[in-house]
Amino acid sequence: MKTWYNKLPRAIDVVPSPNFAIRNFHSSATLSPGRGYRFFMLAQTFIWVRARTLRQFIILHRALLSLILILAFCANCSIKPEPLRYSKDNCSFCKMTLVDDKFGGELVTKKGKVFKFDDIKCMISFLNSSERKAEVYSYELVVDYAHAADEFDLIPASDAFYLQSSELKSPMAGNVAAFKMLEELQDYQKKWNGSAMSWNEVKEVFK
Numbered sequence: 042m043k044t045w046y047n048k049l050p051r052a053i054d055v056v057p058s059p060n061f062a063i064r065n066f067h068s069s070a071t072l073s074p075g076r077g078y079r080f081f082m083l084a085q086t087f088i089w090v091r092a093r094t095l096r097q098f099i100i101l102h103r104a105l106l107s108l109i110l111i112l113a114f115c116a117n118c119s120i121k122p123e124p125l126r127y128s129k130d131n132c133s134f135c136k137m138t139l140v141d142d143k144f145g146g147e148l149v150t151k152k153g154k155v156f157k158f159d160d161i162k163c164m165i166s167f168l169n170s171s172e173r174k175a176e177v178y179s180y181e182l183v184v185d186y187a188h189a190a191d192e193f194d195l196i197p198a199s200d201a202f203y204l205q206s207s208e209l210k211s212p213m214a215g216n217v218a219a220f221k222m223l224e225e226l227q228d229y230q231k232k233w234n235g236s237a238m239s240w241n242e243v244k245e246v247f248k
């Protein structure tokens with residue numbers, strides 16, 4: 042069907058090469074090289090070849106950019122922690138069912154894959170395993186012992202305070218509890234003794 046914009050010259054007649062278009066329409070693009078960037082370049086070339094006019098190229102190109110923004114937004118949305126479901130979920134390291142809601146942890150990879158643990162000892166053993174050592178995680182979380190029944194009981198592992206005591210009977214005998222508040226750890230320490238530790242020190246214990 043003939044429309045008014047089809048009377049305009051074809052994009053390919055006006056712009057000498059796709060590189061020209063990339064320079065002119067995407068000089069501020071900050072896409073990093075990778076699979077997404079290769080898809081973008083391929084889709085852009087396809088649009089360039091198919092577009093009958095420069096106007097069509099611009100319209101399709103804006104649609105492509107919108108699609109990429111939506112996909113990027115959705116990808117980030119899917120990367121989030123999940124609640125630990127006791128009596129249902131299994132530990133990703135020892136494969137036992139999660140049973141004690143005062144203990145446990147969770148790792149979420151950059152791609153949104155979630156790993157759950159029944160004991161901090163299992164989580165650290167998993168982090169140290171040869172096949173996982175190079176992985177980078179968006180979230181490293183542990184259960185707050187003092188607020189285990191609360192809705193938001195998972196706290197960042199690196200910010201938590203840890204108490205190791207033989208009085209703590211954790212599922213896989215790591216016997217380490219995590220606390221969001223140092224004062225709460227100290228209250229339990231008065232009862233049970235044991236050693237207060239940082240996340241790095243706990244990682245050394247179970248190395």
Ligand SMILES: [Zn+2]
Pocket residue numbers: 132133134135136137158159160163213
């Ligand atoms: Zn385990």
